[in-house]
Amino acid sequence: MARVGGRNAAFAWVVGVACAATVGVLAFLAIPMIPASVSWLGDAAGRSSTSTPAAEATGKAASVDGVPARCADLYDEALDATLTFAPGAAGLTASSDAPMTTATQLVDALRPQVVFTCTWRADAGTVTTTLADVPTDAGPIAAAALPAAGFTCSSQGERTRCTRTDGDLTETIEAGGGRWLSTSERGWHPSDYVSRIAKRVWG
Structure with a gap:
């Protein structure tokens, strides 16, 4: 089977490794924000469950x-x-x-x-x-x-x-x-x- 012109296996492999490394770095940097995000979601859910339509409408x-x-x-x-x-x-x-x-x-x-x-x-x-x-x-x-x-x-x-x-x-x-x-x-x-x-x- 003839190869499709313009493709380079070595280059594609290098790009793939670089992308994987970038995703890993971003995931590592996001770890400290996980507790804060979970806390924020919990607070938002608490406000939603305890507020009443009257309170929201009148302030x-x-x-x-x-x-x-x-x-x-x-x-x-x-x-x-x-x-x-x-x-x-x-x-x-x-x-x-x-x-x-x-x-x-x-x-x-x-x-x-x-x-x-x-x-x-x-x-x-x-x-x-x-x-x-x-x-x-x-x-x-x-x-x-x-x-x-x-x-x-x-x-x-x-x-x-x-x-x-x-x-x-x-x-x-x-x-x-x-x-x-x-x-x-x-x-x-x-x-x-x-x-x-x-x-x-x-x-």
Whole structure:
């Protein structure tokens, strides 16, 4: 059989060896990236399995065990609109600040672990709310300690709500089930604010 012109077996063999060596070098260089790639894929799969369509659509974090995970989750649509469009409203500010309350001794005793603090400002005044984790007996402790500080306490099912008014300042501290929700309303008192946010926390 006649050979096809233009082919050189030795040259083809050399090229083949060079290509194999190149592939080997590239594979060797890629080895350090394998753990990072596997980790990235795992994180991506975790985000995909735990996110909800609502969270993706709104940009809000999904609630944890039914409890709001950030300020935006604390308000129903009607209350959010009331606060957002109040005269002179400056919008919502979220932080991890400690609870704003005159009941400093109770705060020192319970040491609330702040989840978030939400502050609204408008021409009428300011409204600041803190959601935090506290010991499960925080409700009875508040009921026993706060009346001496001028608060009036009442039972709200399995939790305790204590309220104090001094001039244009109204303070509310609510605790139960390991959760703390405190609000300071100075000059601005949105209708049913405390009850409506409590429903978002305790249902």
